[in-house]
Amino acid sequence: MKIAFDVMGSDYGSRLAVAAALQLVNEFTDTEVILVGNESEINNNLTSLLKHRTISPKITIYGTTQVVRMTDGPLAAIRMDNSSMYQAIKLVKDKIVDAVLTSGSSAAYIGACHLLLGEIKGIKRPAFMSIMPTIIKGQQVVLLDAGANLENNMDELIDFALMGHTYCQLIQNIVKPKIGLLNIGVEANKGTLTTKATYAKLQALTASNGKLNFLNFHGNIEPRNILTGEVNIIVCEGYVGNIAIKAIEGMALVIFSLIKKGYRKNLFSRFLGLLSFGIFKNIKAAFDYKNTGGAQLIGINGIAFKAHGASEKTSFYSALKLCRSAIKQDVTNKISEQLKNYHNNK
């Protein structure tokens, strides 16, 4: 398994990205990483990180000269065809690697993936699929779109539902994954014209006795219940999904910082905090977005992941692991196959 890793253009520099790649190839003997970016910068990072150890043959460098900036728009990577982002995606297109990971500008990334890899047949707009833990042990929830788009129409939201459905069925082995439509209320008449139309369509795809009777629509789901495990898949427009996810992430940080502060009050509470450490550690880790690492850009012909711009080593490492799983699970081909069936039967 090979991953092309664009190590340039993240908020904290390429060193953390290179360190994460070294950790990955050390832990998984079946995976190679091609570091894409400024050759001398990457070499310097490798030298300082490895000290006197020799570099693993599973790490290679692919030198590029341009860097897409975080604030760049949809055409930036396409215009800079010797940028690390463009070339990393091109390695997927040329079938030299099995997946690509970047932490650079989402807009530029989506633009270049669209041009170089193209969408799966039948999909109009790809989506970021974010996989989060729920309060039910071992159960995750898949949210899409987490921010690849701003606004989406009904057809696009139905595509998201189909992709999420396929992902849960084929990768998470859930026979009838429950789909929820993110909305401000549970009633069918709540929300915008788009959510109302999508509600009706998802209901039709669930209730009909015809060929399309294969979705399992649970109804609207309020943001309060994103993580309660009520549904397996949450469908929403990109702007709203991004807002909801970032609100959740922020709240987790706020609560844990307040708890930490509370335990630091006095000597006794510090002692209590020490003893309670084990209880918090796992909860904090589960909801720390640094550990979840990234979202897959789903709906394009290829496996492409995006890590947070503000990624540290742990997030990059988690994102690389997600890439590895997606390759192993053959996510893109499976979704592509299922969508072909859907569109042929429509």
Next chain:
Amino acid sequence: MKIAFDVMGSDYGSRLAVAAALQLVNEFTDTEVILVGNESEINNNLTSLLKHRTISPKITIYGTTQVVRMTDGPLAAIRMDNSSMYQAIKLVKDKIVDAVLTSGSSAAYIGACHLLLGEIKGIKRPAFMSIMPTIIKGQQVVLLDAGANLENNMDELIDFALMGHTYCQLIQNIVKPKIGLLNIGVEANKGTLTTKATYAKLQALTASNGKLNFLNFHGNIEPRNILTGEVNIIVCEGYVGNIAIKAIEGMALVIFSLIKKGYRKNLFSRFLGLLSFGIFKNIKAAFDYKNTGGAQLIGINGIAFKAHGASEKTSFYSALKLCRSAIKQDVTNKISEQLKNYHNNK
């Protein structure tokens, strides 16, 4: 101070609402509550709640015959002019009370407030203003719109900023309250056409040397930083604001339920949990939406609050307290005055 309290149409029945009203008048001798709704139902509640004690003269009943349901639309309360919701608002219009509280359908409530009370001069769309705690002790954050509208245009968002600004200046005594525009990224070019236009306008209202140089625009704010105290006011469209608030509320519930579970693991951890109780109690209370109670419908001629449909006694009680504060602080008149100045100088 007199509050008209529509006790009908909440998820758990009128008994909890009546109990909250009794608690309020017991604790604050300066406040009267008029319970609006089915007379015999309210009487039965009072009898069973008070047992052999006599009813306080500060509680009165205003009998109505119709009930607006939670799923009813914008015209429901207007069409049912003997509904508890309609009549409670009318008591404000007729200057019999100083404020109104309901937990019924938001759409119906906004519709009836619009018709009976009307908007403050210059305001096109009222907004729900939600006041939340931040991680900075004693500092709150004001978010609007929390869901009175779905979509809003630039002018409406500017009105929200102005109302929030006035509220923070005159009620919270902050000289130059910081305004943040809720968005998916901090950069000026992030978001929808509406957020981009609003960003530019807010910047102009902040930076200009002319008469309008009175806002203090901090820039875009990501949902991750809603509660970090970075800004005093968060401006957003109603749909997005509602999603963000409910995501935050949900995350708080999730984390505390997981912590509770963690402490219940064994005897030792139960003991630890008992000792740590004081540390969590305050944090949990601060972020439990049951304690915050409700949001003010701001921008209309009158003090109108909305409590959660799923309110329990504590939430109703908190909402009644919010009504009381808003009356004492003369919120609506102050905002009205300031907006008049703004529009005259424009």
